Amino acid sequence: MEELKIFAPATVANLSCGFDxxxxxxDSVGDEMLIRKNDLNEVRITKITGQDLPLNADENVAGVAVKALLKELDSNEGFDIEINKKIKxxxxxxxxxxxSAGAVFAVNKxxxxxxxxxxxxxxxxQGELLASGNAHADNVAPALLGGFNLVRSYCPLEVLSLPVPSDLRVVVLHPLIEIKTKDSRSIIKQNVSLKSAINQWGNLGAFVSALYTEDYELxxxxxxxxxxxxxxxxxxxxxxxxxxxxxENGALGFGISGSGPSVYALCRGDENAEKVKKSIQAFYSKKDIDFELHLSAINEKGVKIL
Amino acid sequence: MEELKIFAPATVANLSCGFDxxxxxxDSVGDEMLIRKNDLNEVRITKITGQDLPLNADENVAGVAVKALLKELDSNEGFDIEINKKIKxxxxxxxxxxxSAGAVFAVNKxxxxxxxxxxxxxxxxQGELLASGNAHADNVAPALLGGFNLVRSYCPLEVLSLPVPSDLRVVVLHPLIEIKTKDSRSIIKQNVSLKSAINQWGNLGAFVSALYTEDYELxxxxxxxxxxxxxxxxxxxxxxxxxxxxxENGALGFGISGSGPSVYALCRGDENAEKVKKSIQAFYSKKDIDFELHLSAINEKGVKIL
Incomplete structure (x- = not known):
């Protein structure tokens, strides 16, 4: 196998109660990537379409992630990476x-x-570290593993896969204003009240329980x-x-996706998700902000070979 | 039914990752209580053995809890409460x-x-509020419902019952020094670092997951x-x-029970729990502190009628 074409999925991190x-x-939103071995002992970003992003492998998250993998193997294999960027x-x-996840998945294969x-x-x-100044795992883990993931511990890294209630749908609104993760992180207070923290871990525990019991209301x-x-x-x-x-339109819950500006609504079933999507479409169309709107099931596989 | 004799169980709250x-x-540690209807339209604590506690119903947690129940019903029924206090x-x-839990359970029956x-x-x-100045639910909920309980929300109150892995055992050491919950709460900082809070909710989520998957190591x-x-x-x-x-002796984990001074070790199976108990016995016997030591399965029923 000399080359691989993959689908690298979008992810919703934090999910309100589970910051970081x-x-x-x-399932329905993601990039396409083509990764090919080269004979140059060099990791190269050879093509990026859809977005204007760095072609220098040391400045590109995919390049940095692949180099971290190769370094661990003490390997000098070379790869060409093409990215058709559909996620803004x-x-x-x-x-x-x-x-990052797509690149290391393909190179590993x-x-x-x-x-x-x-x-x-x-x-x-390592790609996340380059992008946001923080090596968080709550996007790369689900992108690689699929489904719901929980980072129990960062040091040592331990990530759990949680069950996926089959009727769950996600509606994502992306208002086309840019908030850099770096900036969005910088406004968060580094100390929180114990009372709020207690509420947060009560809710996170309940969320995990609800995934196991398929209790959509919970x-x-x-x-x-x-x-x-x-x-x-x-x-x-x-x-x-x-x-x-x-x-009002029956979504189970609503919150910020990752560091925003995208927001997500969790819905039960396609019918309700369509209704919620249409209500957002109607509301946001009247505002003076361009936007994208997605409806997706939960992708239980993560990165997929095309 | 005019009177009821019950077993009112001890509980381990917080369990390290789930403060409050x-x-x-x-299962094996608890008070015995006898609750009897009286014709006096009055809630009375008629007898307490084992410990020196207030007989005035307004100063006794059982009295206060029962009065809160009767008030909600707008009832003027009277009850005599006898407590054989085995939990210090x-x-x-x-x-x-x-x-508190035993008294309201019996009166409700x-x-x-x-x-x-x-x-x-x-x-x-309401009994907890009297005892510690804080109306926490992480002891009364398991005392009433049995098993593992999670308080998702205090306002409105929502308590979940979580599954109980059948091999789980708890060893509790109670060093006979007194720490009042009130004092023990007062030393806790009311602000915590976001980083610590993130670690805490990651661990709580993992704990809940482990109960469902019976993953003892997790x-x-x-x-x-x-x-x-x-x-x-x-x-x-x-x-x-x-x-x-x-x-060293193979316990799954260890921490402070509630506000202390008791500490708990979670163990898998009776054999390991016995080993852990013996190791604590040997160690603490050499110290100049009196202590009690308990080994218990998880009580899945809560308060029991005797």
């Missing part, structure tokens, strides 16, 4: 994670799978965030109105 | 919760069960607490040495 530890993988950078649905999928997370995190009630959302939501146009709107 | 939201119910107050294994068990939690919490790894334990453990003699000791 929780994420899930989307700064969208809050794991644009950098898709490139082309090398005969020296690593298990879970082992690839730490390499992909899932919805658990999507609370009094730590990050109150600060970050200020940057997102019409956040409160959207929250009310999707709640 | 997580607790479990013990200030032990950290839910002494006040056992009395004697009144023909106007409330479901879950509805009794908020009445029993349960053990999740029993981390970098928020409360570093402060409270200072008050507990030989805390670090005990942690090392039980870990």
């Amino acid at each position: 530890v929780l994420g899930c993988c989307l 950078p700064g969208s809050g649905i794991g644009s950098s994670a898709a490139s 082309l090398l005969g799978e020296p690593f298990q999928k879970k082992d690839l997370i730490s390499f992909a995190m 899932l919805g009630r658990s999507l609370q965030d009094e730590i990050v959302e109150p600060v970050r939501s200020i940057l997102i146009p019409y956040f409160r109105e959207l929250d009310e709107l999707v709640t | 939201v997580l607790g479990c119910c013990l 107050p200030g032990s950290g294994i839910g002494s006040s919760a056992a009395s 004697l009144l023909g069960e106007p409330f479901q068990k879950k509805d009794l939690i908020s009445f029993a919490m 349960l053990g790894r999740s029993l981390q607490d970098e928020i409360v334990e570093p402060v409270r453990s200072i008050l507990i003699p030989y805390f670090r040495e005990l942690d090392e000791l039980v870990t």
